[in-house]
Amino acid sequence: MGVENNLRAHLPLPPRVGEGGKGVEGNPPPAAGDQAQEGRQHAQGGQIEAERKPAAGDQAQERRPGVGGSPNGLTMLLTKLADWSRGSSLWPLGFGLACCAIEMMATGASRYDLGRFGAELFRPSPRQADLMIVAGRVSQKMAPVVKHLYDQMSSPKWVIAMGDCASCGGVFNNYAIVQGVDKIVPVDVYVPGCPPRPEALLDGIIKLQKKIYGETSLAPHSPAPLAREAREGGEGATS
């Protein structure tokens, strides 16, 4: 697990399968309970980041009503409601890097109309956004900026790595390009393609929404075969 541990030392990654009991790929979908807890932590001077650290994984799980904690009809309903509203009104950060940004614009424009899925409100400021679509290659010079932008977004927040470059470096395996944005921020959904078609990005957003609703194949019980194999085999495939 070399790389994963290494990454975990630097980055707030979600709990691993087997450790937190219910880890997921990428970010855990924060529930309403999380949010409330965060608020409390904040009031006590705690760091929001702290709860994303792996050590806090178990606690985070316990705090989630209806999932790890005692089942309670009302809070469960509220959690679902909160998840539903978050997923249905994603505010992406208006942030394009390279070629994929043009396809991202096309996704938002007339033919594909991202607004049908409630995610058309591109915000210029990271403070107002909860979804970061990393659209394009991340250069060594840009990487600290991307990380900084991610840190400025308020929780709960999600990341889509759009395109091959953001997912794994794409064709640019060289000194200048970070080989996958997951080396600097945790990624929820990877959208392959160079660049991905707008339909692919829409699919990625729908997958993310389902993940936020907590109801699909992205849920922890059925990770992708490759990822599961890697995890069970003790290999640190981080993505």
Added chain:
Amino acid sequence: MSEQQAAVAEATNPIPTPVVAKVREQFGEQVLEVRERLGETTIVVRSEAIVALARFLRDHPDLAFNHLSDVTAVDYLNLNREPRFDVVYHFYSIPKRHRLRVRAPVPEDDPTIATLTVLWPGASFPEREVYDLFGIQFAGHPDLTRILMPDDWVGHPLRKDYPIYGEEIEFSHNRETVERKTLGYG
């Protein structure tokens, strides 16, 4: 490049273009070589003469090379050539519609050449790029700093002795040995 080589080059191109003739007439000794290939003219000059030559090319009414289209460099390390670098300029004349390439060899131990920003302020970015990626100094440049790479970057990526620094790609057969790089920002 010796005079002999220059003579050979001239012999292969018996009719020098008017541009070359004018440059030869003015710069004589400073012109190391003239090449004519695929309809493109290349003049190789001593690096000391570059500003004077550029000014001559720009201001001479018959030449009127008023557009400096590009400044770049080539590293000849792998071809074992001395001097190691060539700074390459592409001039174009918008009124006369002709193009000229000028090369100025620059040695490895003192990779310095005078800046052309005094004649074309637009040379600023291309020269900074050459400085950034090749480590060639442009004497007199108003702001010679890295332009594409981060300021604290070490090395000059386009030099031939600078590896491409790709990451090894992970397959099932090398999963045990592949070296994984991580980045920690913030």
Added chain:
Amino acid sequence: MDRTHELLDPIQQTGEERMVLNLGPQHPATHGVLRLVLELEGETVVNCKPVIGYLHTGFEKSFEVRNYLQNVTLTDRMDYLAPLSNNFGYSLTVEKALQIEVPPRAAVARIALVELTRIGSHLTYLASQAMDTGAISIFLYCFREREKLLDIFELCSGQRMMTSYIRPGGLALDLPPGFEKSVDSFLNEFPARLAEYEALLTENGIWQERTVGVGILPAEDAIALGVTGPNLRASGIDWDIRKATPYGGYEEYEFAVPVGTRGDVFSRYQQRLTEMRESVKIVRQALNRLPAGPHMTRDRKVAYPPRSELATSMEALIHHFKLATEGYRVPAGEVYQAIESPRGELGFYLVSDGSSRPYRLRVRAPSFVNIQALARVAAGHLVADLIALIGSLDPVMGEVDR
């Protein structure tokens, strides 16, 4: 006369009331990852320093480890608003070094495709320029039109943007059956649509307020700064590489090179609109003369053997294998080929050592040089005008940083 400092750093004196504002690299109006360090006096820009490199991708290094055919795919991703122009410039360079000719069908199709790309690129310019200045509906309209162009490219190559369709020696595939029809229908409806956009903007009082007289770039300064393309022509210099030193068969087409007069944001806007109209004319001519025939050169040194031979001829199979793995060798020497991309002089400077990979491939990217003009034109304007200015120079950061 040394005007270096005047042009690069227009206002020298430093006052006490200055504020330094950082704009970008994440900013909706910077078209990607351009960063500007602004020195402000109140709302007025005193000094503007572009900081680039946030999208540096190492293209020129990557070219050196790939063979000539593989490099086509990289060129797409530099100026990602005009991928086919990049393919075209690169292919012309390699063809010049190899001294091969492309078949007539490919030559004509290339012109048509590249001009369609120009329209697509200028449409994106219009969309973002209008959106930056507040006219969002234009953005939606322009992207509607652009989608039709992308459909044509997809029809040809299977990819919307990164087509890699133009290759050294010709085209990757033959033009598909529906090509002429779909281009024809685009050409039929596009001029009317363009007139619509013009009706929305040109006479619009708000648009004129935002653009007329803003960001004037005098012709002599434009030349001194190395500005090329529509930005230069809008300042009144009649230089279009398609006309001045024709390449790829442009000398056979009739089209005008529009030239602006004022060199302000409005001029640059009109310049691009007129260029789109001229491109429509060129594509129409190309479509009318599109000959039948092969789409790739018959020169076996460059082109793969036909698929049919692979099953019957061992030599063809070996040759195919060699071409696919090692690639073709390009004679030693240097060539420079410039084309008129939608942004200006796009030059490829190739130094070959005789192997199957470029020894050095330099890209003279128009945006990279053009962006220097920002410092010159921004001084004295309000920050809000600066936003319109960035859009009017139409930089593509992928090309600036390479």
